[in-house]
Amino acid sequence: MSSPVRERIMGRSPDRHRAGVWMYDATTIESKWQDYWDRNRTNQPDLDAAESPFYNLMMFPYPSAEGLHVGNMYAFTGADFHGRFQRLRGNDVFQPIGFDAFGIHSENHALKLNVHPMKLIPSNIANFTRQLKSTGIMYDWSHTVDTTDPEYYRWTQWIFLKLYEAGLAVKKEAPVNWCPSCKTVLANEQVIAGECERCGTLVTQRMLSQWFFRITEYTDRLLANLDTIDWSETTLTAQRNWIGRSEGAALRFPVEGADPIEVFTTRPDTVFGATFMVLAPEHPVVDLVTVPDQRDAVERYRRESAALDLKERQKTDARTKSGVFTGAYATNPATGEPVPIWIADYVLMDYGTGAIMAVPAHDQRDFEFAGEHDLPVVPVVIPADADVSAPPAGEPDLAAAYTEHTENEVLINSGDFSGAPATEAAGRIVDWLAQRELAEATVTYRLHDWCISRQRYWGPPIPIIYCDDCGPVPVPEDQLPVVLPYVEDFKPGDDGVAPLAKDRSFYQVDCPTCGGSARRETDVSDTFLDSSWYFLRYPSADLSDGPIDAERTERWLPVNAYIGGEEHAVLHLLYSRFITMVLHDLGHLGFEEPYRRFRKHGLLIRNGSKMSKSRGNVVNPDDYIERFGADTFRTYLMFLGPYEEGGDFRDEAILGPHRFLSRAVDAVETAVEAGSEGFPDPAVERALHQAIRQVTDDFARLSFNTAIAALMELLNELRGGGRVPTLDEVRPFVVMLGPIAPHAAEELWELLGGAPSMFDAATWPEWDADKLITDTVEVPVQVNGKLRATVTAVRGASEEDLRQAALSEEGVRRHVEGSEIIKTVHVPDRLLNLVVRTSEG
């Protein structure tokens, strides 16, 4: 009762009944070990000499003013379980953290609070740091990254210059997504269903001169390399879909007064059914071909569609497709027939060639358009089993004309190709047209170049100077960083001019080349550029004369394990792959894929929807950590459900993990008091080895909920029937508890006489296959696949022995009597199934 051991751990304090539940003194233990780790640099691997480096990365947070929320912590805790597991397995684990603190997100928040981001961000970071340190996550705080630190973004700017030198950063006038509320350009990836990702405002289109990274130069590699990296399958699929490779053909439709109009199609086999063409309203050919009579109507339509915001343009009822005839005709390259040229806003200028051949019989949208504007519909593909000899004639039946593309189709109404299978005809038609230079096989991608210009304040200035005489001049490397100046009025203007354009002392400079008067670029770069290389910086965060140290990078990268949210599957994860590839090609990196392994974690659900700030259902972890301790909260979060699928946050369930840890402490304390050693009980020893096998496998595949369940089961076994476990029994248990509840595990490890820190001293237990084997096994016996009995048999018992044992069971006999056993299925030591047929039946 009052043994020194108990005094020591529990302190016999009134605190033992916290949260209405008995518990060990988590507060004291957790601060004790956090101090210990800090003082002894426990979490700082030797970056220059580690022999078994393991880079365990998690997605760094944006430090919001609300602080760390449980969703962040869920992500980090899973990654920490994995990192600590790797550490106990003998690896030198580098697990850094940082802050993605630039960007519209932060800036908007500063605007809302009316606090300058240069004041707000540091205090947010301080708060995040405090919270993160309370979670017991194994961060190396000596190598953090803050993207707003000039010593960091100096190298972000350096990367821009490298791309510029390589011709991969170009300025071009382009229609861009414009958010009227955020007053800035958005990348396609930031437009969600026609709305701004940040504020939900409807996005409009504008023409602006912008800096683009030519990521489209890398599409093939970005796609092909996906087959070589070990990532969550769903993430790979998301990236493949985003890159959006589609194979097809470019077909040219000759037209008078202009070059032939090129279209892209994935179905060249349907070209005989192309009865009209549709161009995007902005398409340059429109000006050349529109007949005088139609000019007014065309101009009006163009103005109308330009004024529509994206959302409006997209949600237009599909059955009322607007459009205007240009009065001009092109020639269908296959039929030689004239086809009318229309413009319509359902054709997008920035996909394919901005023009389509319309095949109304076989495309839903073209069909609707034809119906709306009374255009001819000619079916050219029918199922192979349909009646080819009787093609539809006379008035086209619009409702019937539309057919889905299916396998086993053949062509009709297609000249010499009629009767040919559609898939095969596609290639032949392209070849046939190619002979007359009217077609070629091509590939089109959905992926666009990456617009990195932002007409905002809170980002790294783009390091370019415009000189009247020399043109755009890159800022010389030795003049980096181009420091973001303090600007009192950092609000964006709605004229598309960045806040920095109001600061003459910033933009007025001499040309670095000719010395003449020049003007700095006043746009800043996209936040995704900041985060596209942060993981490269971590190991070299203490380096000031370069972005990365070659030797350290060689030792630690590529990243061994990256864990993060699926929401970044197509943004950050694509951009960072691209930047890594470019730096590789420019000779700065020895690898071209940044993350060897990526696993997405699931979403935390609360009240039926995902936990996010925009849904207002976020939970702050501070209260839980204070009431139950970080160890309990960590265990609870990972016990909710499968880590890769997410979980339902219901806090009443936290008592389970809480009791588990309290019982674990109690078990080790009683073991130390009793002081017994060895493995006196074979059943318990077997349970221990089973648990080691299960927990080891589960940690390796991030199945944390089942790993915790296995340890709970083991603990129940160790304490079953009031049993006092031995020291040898609890030792491996404590080690396996390490990744889950590191503070408690350290305390118990020390109590067991181990040298701190356990993460240096302890080794992960091994399971012994011999110890798992029992002399006898319980074999389920089925009759016709239904369980009828379980028989105890010696391991490796023969089918005949099992059969005899089974037939002596009352429950089996009842179902076999009066029937004939026609077959026996025997899975050694696992199952016996007797298949019977009723004799009288």
Place this chain on the structure above:
RNA sequence: GCCGGGGUGGCGAAAUGGCAGACGCGAGGGACUUAAAAUCCCUUUGGAGUUACCUCCAGUGCGGGUUCGAAUCCCGCCCCCGGCACCA
């Protein structure tokens, strides 16, 4: 509409071709206690029959199929969640 992930007790879940519901929450009962809390023990899918014990039937969103055997594999639906969306 398209892509991805799901649907199993009152709840979170486990089991990936071989004993469905491990582990935990909640609930009910009991022990301890003056009492409460905490702790410990038992019960907990539904139905039926026998009530020491146990037996039978049904059951993993719905309908089919493959198999000696299906939550798991195949086909066709329905519903929920997340993402994308006139992508030619």
